[in-house]
Structures are given as structure tokens and as C-alpha cells.
Amino acid sequence: MAYSDKVLDHYTNPRNVGSFDKASPEVGTGLVGAPECGDVMKLQIKVNPQTQIIEDAKFKTFGCGSAIASSSLATEWVKGKTVDEALGIKNTDIVKELALPPVKIHCSVLAEDAIRAAIGDWKKKNGATSPAPAAAEAKA
């Protein structure tokens, strides 16, 4: 299986690796996946309370190259968007951008879940309602 250049790029030069302080009110943390599945993503956002714009994002991932690339890309994409705009990021966009093969689509789904989980966490901490849970519709 050959990796796409973009996946290789994100793997070799991952963007925004690291962590924020989970306890900070500006920070939303999403932790999705499970070691048994071979994929765990932690995605964190730092949100400006007035503008609701995601000013910074960080990630850490246990998973294959495609999973690392998907979450790295996710942190790039959420930056500069409002939390509600970020909810519009679809896994299919990630698949297209990284040219993920069918067997790796689930990595992009997990990245989308991670974004939602992080936003949900931030909204809960800041009194706003959580986003609608990820629909059970087919994502692929």
C-alpha cells in the first residue's frame, strides 16, 4: 500500500503536536477511539470566549500514518474557524484532501469525531449546549 504524499508529509512533519492545559476554561478536549481498535486521538482546541473562534489547536494520536495525518490536518483546519464552523468539517473532506484509500476511511471518521468531541467539551465547560451527537448515517 503506497501512502499519498500528503499523508507522508503530515506524518513526517506533523502540525500542532502537543497539549494544552485540560483544566483551562478556554480549552476543549476530545479523546476518541480505543487502544483495542488501534486508534486513539486526542484533539484539543483553544477558543476565544468572545468571538468563539478557535485560535489554536493541538493533537496527539496513537494510530497508523493515516490516523496521524487525519488528526494533524484536523488541527490545521479548525484553526481560524468558529466552533460552529468547525462542526461543518466532514470526514469526506479529510479523505479527499489526504487521498485516503477505502481501508483508511475510518481514520478520517475518528478525526471528525475528535473535532466534535473537543467542541462538545468546550461548549459544556462554557455553558453552551453540546453539538448534536455524530449522526449514525453512513460516513464513507
Added chain:
Amino acid sequence: MSTDASKHNGNPPAGVTLPIYMDNHATTPVDPRVLEEMLPYFKGTFGNAASRNHEFGWRAEEGVELARERVAKLIGATAKEIIFTSGATESDNLAIKGVAEMYREKGNHIITCVTEHKAVLDTCKRLEKYGYRVTYLPVQKDGLIAPEDLKRAMDDKTILVTIMFANNEIGVLQPVEEIGKLCHEKGVLFHSDATQAIGKVPVNVTKQNIDIMSISAHKMYGPKGVGALYVRRKNPRVQLAAIIDGGGHERGMRSGTLNVPGIVGLGKACDIAMNEMPQESCRLAGLRNRLRDKILAGLDDAYINGSKEHRLPGNLNMSFLYVEGESLLMGINDIAVSSGSACTSATLEPSYVLKALGLGDDLAHSSIRFGLGRFNTEAEVDYVAERIITTVKKLRELSPLYEMAKEGIDLSKVQWQVETH
């Protein structure tokens, strides 16, 4: 696969050419001497070995019979007990289905083991559909079966025990001599898939009480597409029903025109192994131990899977906690090894062999299999060790699990949020 140098991380030291091949359990390069031996049979000596009436046939037959002798010699058998097939998968099918059909009146119970190669497991599954009963023995933490379990599983309907000599993933060597002895005592036939063992450790069908044995050329520096099956003729005489019909070649057990060049190659590979195995195995064990020791010295939380003692000389299977296998392979993309991670399998299931050892999913996903072989060098081992250490460390920096573990969180107690997709 790209050989673009810019994709290779770091500059290789002297004596190391990239990419490095360290996946000799998957396949091996053809030894130049084997290729040399085969070439004439693609050229002037192209006859069909079954053409009885002219020189083209006779010369091809000569090449085949010499190969047959060479295979037999390596395993302590006689030439008449060797039949040629397309590989170990076919040999496994022939052995198991052949016995099942032939001994149906005597019984319908087969015993095997959970860590067998799919060629054995899938064949057994098919036989279950035809009404055979199959017992899949568990293995202990070190990957070995307990002979007491085997003894208990045998009954008066047992017609075959099939246990591999050496495991392809974790390299462990089953106690075949003891298994064979037990089978003989009970009058049950013993088949062993010896694909990974031949040419690497001493194999003797008499001493080790083996009745039927599968052999593959491409795992021992021979060509792909050819293998053999040892079928005992004395004490007891084993009979097999053929699974391929048409012409009655190989004493009626395997019809089809012989792959003469391939067979000649297999013979030569066995001949080389006969002469070089003791020194080569010693050298490989030394290289393997060097690789293991360097990695363990450079990393915490790295574990060896499978028995440390009863193991193929060139095999090392390790898990690196908090790091997923495929991402590790990607980081060492100038080194060819393989992983037990689900991400590297077509079915997204982690290695069933590692699971059978009782390994948690996290360790199964984090495993790497190194298969050292004839053409690996010390310089390569040093380079690989260094690259593994660097890459694991880098990936641990990226790993939320490593972070959580460092914070003192017990990962086994975490409630993971897993969406159902």
C-alpha cells in the same frame, strides 16, 4: 515502492544499502547459486520430466530426481517419500485433506493449534463443514502448546494431529519430537508445517517422529511457486487421497506437470542449507541477539513476544508500548519488516497469533516482526536498531497514551469513547 532517496530518513552508514530487507519470514531472496542451478532448465534442458521417451524428458527428470534426493537428505527421509507441490499452502491442503479423506472410516477428529498458519486453519475450517471435528489447542504465554493438552484432546476418532514446527510470526519452535512420540503411541498421524523451520534448525523426520511434513522453497532462498510434501512410507506407511486429479504424477498423490526449474531450485536451496545451516544459524542468532539487545538498551516498555528460548535464530517479534505498528513501519520506510497491527492487515484484525499469547490489543497493535536472513549484515542490524529507537521515541512524543501513562493514569481503567460506525 518508491526508491526516491529523499524519502529515506537519514543517511545510511557505510556498508548499508537502502532499502534494507529484514522480512525473511514473508519471503527470501533467491540465492544466486540457486538461480544459477535453475537457469539451464529454462533454456536447453526445458523438457517435461514425464516425457519418458526422449532425452529432453530424461534430462529434466534427472534434475528433478537430484532435487528430490537433496530435499530428502536435508530432512532425514528417502527420496521416494518426497513429492513436489506448488508450495507449502498446497502441501498443507494435501496433507490435511488427503488424510481426512483416506482415513475417514477410522475417524473424523483432527487436532491442530490456534497459532497455525491460515493454510492449515482454513483447511481445517473447510473440513468442519464436511462433518469433521476439529480441536484447536490453545498455546501458553510463550506460544508453545502443552503436550498434556494434546494428550487430553486425543480420542479414538482422532486421525491427525497437525502442529507447525516453527511459527511464522513469533518464531517459536513447538516440541515436535514430543508431539510426534505421543502421536505414535496413540496410532495417530502427525503432520507438521515446517515451512519456517527447514534450513534454519535441524529437522529429522525419524528422530522427530513426523509422518507428513510441508516444505516451501521461497522461505529458504529458493523460488516462489514450488514446495514439497514429505509422506512417510514406513512405520507407518501414510496414504493420502489426492486433491488434484489428472495424470497421476508423484505416485498418484499430485497430478500435474512438474515445475522442473522450480524443483531444481528447491533442491539446490536444500543442498546449500545442508552444508551451511550450522554456521548460518549461529551467525543469525548472533545478529538477532545484537538487534534485540540494542533495542532493549535504547527503549523502555519494549517487550519480546514468544518464547525467548525455543525460537528460530533469525526471528525477533517485539511490541513497543504506546506506539502503533503501522505508524512505526512508516517511520522506518527504508527498512522492510512487518507488523501484527490491525492497520497492516487487510481485515483490520490484529494478529491472531499475538492474541493467542494473551497479548492485549494495545501490544498486538504495537508489534513488529524482524526476520533476519542470509543476506543481512551487522551494519544493517546496527542501523535498524538505531532507526527503531529514534522512531519509537518520536512516535511516543505524538502518543496520547504515552502522555497519559506518564501522568500516572492506568490505561486499563480508562473509559474509552468509542463511537459505533
